[in-house]
Amino acid sequence: MHTPAETPFPDWSADFCRVPDWLTPWARLRPDAIALSDDQQTLTWRSLVDRVQGMAAALQAQGLRPHEPVAMLGRSNVAQLLAYLAVVVAGGVAVPLPQLATPAQWASMLANCGARWLFADGDLDFGRHGLGLSLIEISTEGHYRSEGRPWGDQPGVPTPANVTPGDPFNIIYSSGTTGEPKGIVQPHLMRWMHVRRAERYQMTTDSVTLIATPLYSNTTLVAVLPGLAAGGRVHLVPKFSVAGYLELASSLRATHTMLVPVQYQRLMADSSFDDYDLSAFVMKLSTSAPFRADLKADIVRRWPGGMLEIYGMTEGGGTFLLDCQAHPDKLHTVGQPTPGHRIRLLDEAGQAFAPEPGRVGEVVGHSFSMMTAYFGDPARTAEAQWFDEEGRRYIRTGDLGCFDEDGFLMLRGRRKDMIISGGFNIYPSDLEVVMRGHPSVGECGVVGVPSEQWGETPVAYVVLRPGAQAEPKALMDWLAERVGRTQRLSDLVFIDELPRNAIGKVDKIRLRALYAQA
Numbered sequence: 001m002h003t004p005a006e007t008p009f010p011d012w013s014a015d016f017c018r019v020p021d022w023l024t025p026w027a028r029l030r031p032d033a034i035a036l037s038d039d040q041q042t043l044t045w046r047s048l049v050d051r052v053q054g055m056a057a058a059l060q061a062q063g064l065r066p067h068e069p070v071a072m073l074g075r076s077n078v079a080q081l082l083a084y085l086a087v088v089v090a091g092g093v094a095v096p097l098p099q100l101a102t103p104a105q106w107a108s109m110l111a112n113c114g115a116r117w118l119f120a121d122g123d124l125d126f127g128r129h130g131l132g133l134s135l136i137e138i139s140t141e142g143h144y145r146s147e148g149r150p151w152g153d154q155p156g157v158p159t160p161a162n163v164t165p166g167d168p169f170n171i172i173y174s175s176g177t178t179g180e181p182k183g184i185v186q187p188h189l190m191r192w193m194h195v196r197r198a199e200r201y202q203m204t205t206d207s208v209t210l211i212a213t214p215l216y217s218n219t220t221l222v223a224v225l226p227g228l229a230a231g232g233r234v235h236l237v238p239k240f241s242v243a244g245y246l247e248l249a250s251s252l253r254a255t256h257t258m259l260v261p262v263q264y265q266r267l268m269a270d271s272s273f274d275d276y277d278l279s280a281f282v283m284k285l286s287t288s289a290p291f292r293a294d295l296k297a298d299i300v301r302r303w304p305g306g307m308l309e310i311y312g313m314t315e316g317g318g319t320f321l322l323d324c325q326a327h328p329d330k331l332h333t334v335g336q337p338t339p340g341h342r343i344r345l346l347d348e349a350g351q352a353f354a355p356e357p358g359r360v361g362e363v364v365g366h367s368f369s370m371m372t373a374y375f376g377d378p379a380r381t382a383e384a385q386w387f388d389e390e391g392r393r394y395i396r397t398g399d400l401g402c403f404d405e406d407g408f409l410m411l412r413g414r415r416k417d418m419i420i421s422g423g424f425n426i427y428p429s430d431l432e433v434v435m436r437g438h439p440s441v442g443e444c445g446v447v448g449v450p451s452e453q454w455g456e457t458p459v460a461y462v463v464l465r466p467g468a469q470a471e472p473k474a475l476m477d478w479l480a481e482r483v484g485r486t487q488r489l490s491d492l493v494f495i496d497e498l499p500r501n502a503i504g505k506v507d508k509i510r511l512r513a514l515y516a517q518a
Contacts, residue, residue, distance in 0.1 A: 062117075
């Protein structure tokens, strides 16, 4: 077990480290340095640690039990992150709820996790009545109130939580684009493995990490927690905008960021992008959604600093990293497995096969970074797992992919999105990549729809580039000349904007529903 007094701090090689071990020493080592900020608050390391400890002590005084879930709902800001850290330091389980869900969905998630406390933005309409829990409201200025009185603002030192590597750290509810959201339980060991990536990200005490993704997403946490663990500064942006982000990145001299591909796309397409000074950047990170090769290439060319694409599941299992600068000829891939991560490919019968270049299978992975379970849902937990011949547990990604001759993984889409037409497998990503090559096409999403003749058939939703004009049949004919006969579209529909979830993934359930309603 890592103890800061015994080893250089932080010790990224430690097998396991509790949050207080890597958080609280910075109040002594860098007391007056900025640790955390947003558009309302700026906290030094001394202030951050004092407030987290005081809030953790308050939760314990109110009867928080070890491993007990505590929910939070609101914008990505200092107040919400303080609550998150306080819950974990107190020995509880943080449950950040997706802000864009409905009141009925929030009620369902709260009932599922059984939280007795909820930290919520005071101006958010979330159907607070009848929830049967203690509400701690957060004002727009970042102050906490419970039952009309200030909360958690008194100094205090919590009783140290007896946390083991397998104990639950947080529950993250999935985005819900595939059905009812599932509560993904991530243990402390999994989080520590994420924190250890700070060394790979080149995060130090000089780092300024700019965050413009929501705190309820694993995407955000895999950058926020390492940024804090390294002793640097994290700045949270409650709402992303191109102009606002670029202004902040320049003025703060940001060194690190985590963005999803659609955010990168919007930034790089802005006519003023090259006018901003982004020369302080050391590393940019991206995950959560497919990332076009041409967009990665544009970022490498025009945005200073390194670029790492991270491919993996919130559920954990196998993680891949692509160093875009080091492998400019591999930008169509998601990289190679990170050290210590075992990867297998499964055929349609769920049997593993020896990797061979170009052969497609479902990606499954095993590592120390794996969820414990879907909270309270053993059936869906069992569906998400696969065991090898030695009884080793893997997490099923649901993604289809194949390796190239150098061991880089190429994704071919989601297993559930694969279209079986006339007995032939059609991978939507193959058609999307080709369609985006047309000069009039900005974005494309391909889905399968029912067909009496073929069982399923592919349909494309296309967003045209600004000012471009095209006819659906002309685009379909253009694509037909560049794909196989079995891959030809049965229809093409223009759409102003592809529907996406909060972290930028194209919502193909909604696309299929749109087509069914047409």
